Structure formats: structure tokens, C-alpha cells
Amino acid sequence: MTGQDEAAGRSRGGDDEEERGMAQGHSGHGHGGDAAHGGHAHGGDPGEVRHDREFWEDRYRSAPQVWSGRPNRPLVDEVGDLAPGRALDVACGEGGDALWLAGRGWAVTAVDLAQTALDRVEAAAAEAGPEVAARVRTERVDIATWDAGDGTYDLVTTHFLHLPPEVRTVAFARMSRAVAPGGTLLVVAHHASDLRTTIGRPDLPELFFDPEEVVAALDPGAWDVPVAEARPRPATDPDGREITIRDTVVRAVRRR
Ligand SMILES: C[S@@+](CC[C@H](N)C(=O)[O-])C[C@H]1O[C@@H](n2cnc3c(N)ncnc32)[C@H](O)[C@@H]1O
Numbered sequence: 001m002t003g004q005d006e007a008a009g010r011s012r013g014g015d016d017e018e019e020r021g022m023a024q025g026h027s028g029h030g031h032g033g034d035a036a037h038g039g040h041a042h043g044g045d046p047g048e049v050r051h052d053r054e055f056w057e058d059r060y061r062s063a064p065q066v067w068s069g070r071p072n073r074p075l076v077d078e079v080g081d082l083a084p085g086r087a088l089d090v091a092c093g094e095g096g097d098a099l100w101l102a103g104r105g106w107a108v109t110a111v112d113l114a115q116t117a118l119d120r121v122e123a124a125a126a127e128a129g130p131e132v133a134a135r136v137r138t139e140r141v142d143i144a145t146w147d148a149g150d151g152t153y154d155l156v157t158t159h160f161l162h163l164p165p166e167v168r169t170v171a172f173a174r175m176s177r178a179v180a181p182g183g184t185l186l187v188v189a190h191h192a193s194d195l196r197t198t199i200g201r202p203d204l205p206e207l208f209f210d211p212e213e214v215v216a217a218l219d220p221g222a223w224d225v226p227v228a229e230a231r232p233r234p235a236t237d238p239d240g241r242e243i244t245i246r247d248t249v250v251r252a253v254r255r256r
Contacts, residue, residue, distance in 0.1 A: 051163060051164065051167070053113050053114060053142070056112075056113050056114035056116075056117070057114050057115065057116050059114070060094075060114050060116035060117050060120070061116055065094065065120070066093070066094060066117075067093050067094050067096055068096060069094065069095075069096050069099075069124065070096050070100075071096050071097050071099075071100035071101075072096065072097055072159045072160075072188060073233070074159070074186070074188045074231065074247060074249050075097050075100065075101075075157060075159065075186065075188070076100070078184075078186050078227065078249070078251045079101070079155060079157065079184070079186060080104075082154075082155065082184060084101075084104055084105035084106040084107075085106065085107070085153075085154030085155065085183075086106070086107050086109075086152065086153045086154050086155070086180075087101050087106040087107065087108045087109070087153060087154065087155040087156070087157065088108075088109045088111065088148060088152070088153040088155070088156045088157070088175075088178055089101065089108060089109070089110045089111070089157050089158070090111055090143050090148075090156065090157070090158040090161060090171070090175055091111075091112055091113070091143065091158050091159070091160070091161035092110035092111060092112050092117070092118075092121060092138075093112060093117050094117050094120040094121060094124065095110055095117075095120065095121030095124050095125065095136070097157065097159060098110035098121055098125075098136055099121070099124055099125060099128055099132060099136065101155075101157075102125065102128070102132045102135040102136045103128065103132055105135070106135065106155065107135050107137075108135060108136050108137070109137050109138075109139060109153070110136060110137070110138045110139075111138070111139045111140070111141045111143070111146070111148075112138075112140065112141070113140070113141070113142055113143075114140075115140050118138040118139075118140055121136065121138050122136075122138055143158075143161070143171045143174060143175070144163070144167045144170050144171055144174075146174065147174070148174050148175065148177065148178035149177075149178050150177055150178070151177075151178070151179065151180040151181060151183075152178050152180065153178050153179060153180060153183060154179075154180055154182070154183040154184070155179075155183060155184045155185075155186065156175045156176070156178050156179050156183070156184070156185050156186070157184075157185075157186040157187075157188075158171075158175060158186070158187055158188070159188045159189070160188065160189055160190065161189065162189060162190065162207040162208065163207070164206060164207065165206055165209075168209060168213075169217065172187070172214060172217040173217065175187070176217065176218055176223075176252075176254075179254045180254065181254055181255070181256050182253070182254065182255075183253070183254050184251060184252070184253055184254075185218075185223075185250070185251070185252045185253075185254070186249075186250070186251050187214045187248070187249075187250045188247055188248065188249050188250075189208070189209060189247065189248045190208055190245075190246075190247065190248070191208065191210060191230045191245075191246035191247055191248045192205060192208035192209070192210055193230060193245075193246050194208070194245045194246060195208065197237070197243055197244075197245055198237040198238075198239065198241060198243060199235055199237050199238075199243060199245050200237060200238045208248075209248060210230065210248055211228035211229055211230065211248050211249065211250045212228070214228070214248065214250040214252075215228050215250060215252070218252055221255075222254060222255055222256055223252045223253065223254055223255060224252065224253045224255060225250065225251070225252045225253075226251055226252075226253065227249055227250060227251035227252075228249075228250045228251075228252075229248075229249055229250075230246040230247070230248060230249075231246060231247045231248075231249045232244050232245070232246050233245060233246070233247060
């Protein structure tokens with residue numbers, strides 16, 4: 001289970017990961033229950049895709065805790081050996097990743113579109129104690145328009161931020177620019193091949209992206225890319241079947 005996994009309902013415990021996380025009001029998906037997977041009652045066009053703040057504020061207000069609070073597995077695997085510095089967690093949700101980083105000594109700026117989520121990050125950080133709380137700062141931003149700064153962070157990480165292609169391109173540019181020389185960019189998302197599984201992704205291929213798209217957004221003269229893959233992991237589909245799905249995982253290191 002990871003930070004991006006739901007807090008309750010389909011938990012199998014351990015390191016298993018649950019599925020969720022796409023901003024949309026699409027209602028033709030058929031698995032119901034999860035707003036992120038088609039049960040979101042926003043009215044309007046049933047095929048309408050939602051990416052706005054209201055969607056996410058409602059999503060978080062719909063339950064006292066939406067995600068598990070645990071860090072995402074790719075973060076633990078890719079960043080666990082790095083020396084702590086300044087980190088930016090983009091689309092941090094309720095802060096499972098941000099708090100894990102802060103607990104390991106990182107000074108974390110946790111940003112998200114939804115203030116409801118950020119309030120939970122603050123509460124969780126306070127609960128984790130003064131040392132962790134002092135290392136977590138939150139800011140409500142839209143990554144499509146927010147200037148994350150130039151070379152500000154030793155680590156910029158984002159997990160399961162699914163945006164339309166044109167917005168995604170801007171977001172990748174902003175995130176990569178924010179990485180300091182020698183720093184790391186980690187981008188993790190649902191891989192498009194999940195659409196060919198029974199996991200129940202919304203039929204909105206444009207919201208998914210492969211590792212090549214992330215790599216293509218990076219200047220090859222300025223970045224090393226030690227990891228760019230469609231990483232398999234076990235999951236349980238809505239009908240209880242054990243299946244394999246994939247995450248886009250890109251870890252890039254800025255040379256200059
Ligand atoms: C599926 S959740 C993932 C949360 C967290 N990264 C995790 O793994 O638990 C997607 C998050 O993206 C945020 N988000 C959506 N669009 C955004 C945008 N344009 N700028 C910043 N955050 C955004 C949502 O508010 C939501 O918290």
C-alpha cells in the first residue's frame with residue numbers, strides 16, 4: 001500500500017497497492033464507489049473530464065482520509081538512498097510522501113491544488129512531532145501556473161498527477177526547471193497499458209503517459225536518466241482478481 005492508495009475499503013495490507021487517482025467526472029466507468037473511478041456525482045455531462053480545484057476539494061471532503069498515509073513505493077525505492085536536502089512534492093495529496101521525506105531529514109515543500117488536502121498534510125505533520133512539522137511547508141498551487149523556481153530543489157517528486165497533455169507538458173517543464181544541478185526529478189504515474197487490464201482505469205487515454213514522454217521533456221544535454229520504465233506491480237481489480245498493472249517511473253538527475 002502506498003500514499004496514493006485509498007485509506008479504507010479494499011485494503012489488503014502489506015505493500016499491496018490500491019487503485020485510484022484520476023481527476024474526472026466520467027460516469028461511464030462502471031465500477032462505482034470511488035469518485036476517482038467514475039462514481040463522482042458532479043452532475044453535468046457524464047463524459048465530462050474534471051481537473052479543477054472544486055473536483056479535488058470535493059473529493060477530499062468526501063471522506064476524513066482518502067489515501068493511506070503511507071509513502072508511495074516508487075518514492076521509497078528511488079529516493080531512499082539519497083542524502084536529504086530540499087524537496088518539492090507536487091500534487092502531494094494528504095502528504096504520505098511528504099511526511100516520509102521529512103521523517104528522513106528532507107525539508108519538504110508540499111504543494112497541491114486542494115486546500116483540504118493540505119490541511120491534512122499540516123495536521124499529519126503536527127501529529128508526527130515538532131521535528132517533522134518544522135520540515136514540512138505547504139502551499140496551495142496549480143502546477144500549471146505556479147512558478148516553482150529555478151534550481152531550487154534537490155528533489156522534485158510527483159506521484160499520480162494525471163493532467164491533459166497540454167497541461168502536463170507545462171507541468172513537466174516547471175518541475176524539471178525547479179531541480180537544482182545534481183538534483184533528482186522523480187515522476188510516477190499510472191501507465192497507459194493499465195487501460196488494457198481489468199483494473200478499471202477511466203477510458204481516457206489522454207490522461208496517461210509513458211516514461212518516454214517524460215524523458216522527451218528533458219534536455220538530453222542536461223539530464224541523466226537512470227530510470228525510465230513501465231514498472232509492474234500487483235494489484236486487485238474491482239472484481240477481486242489479482243492482476244499486474246504498471247506505473248510509469250522516471251528518475252532523472254540534472255547534470256547542470
Ligand atoms: C491521485 S492524487 C495523488 C496524491 C498523492 N501524490 C499521492 O500519491 O497520494 C492527485 C493529486 O493531484 C492534485 N492535483 C490535481 N491537479 C493539480 C494541479 N494542477 N496542481 C497541483 N496539484 C494538482 C489533486 O488535488 C490530488 O491531491
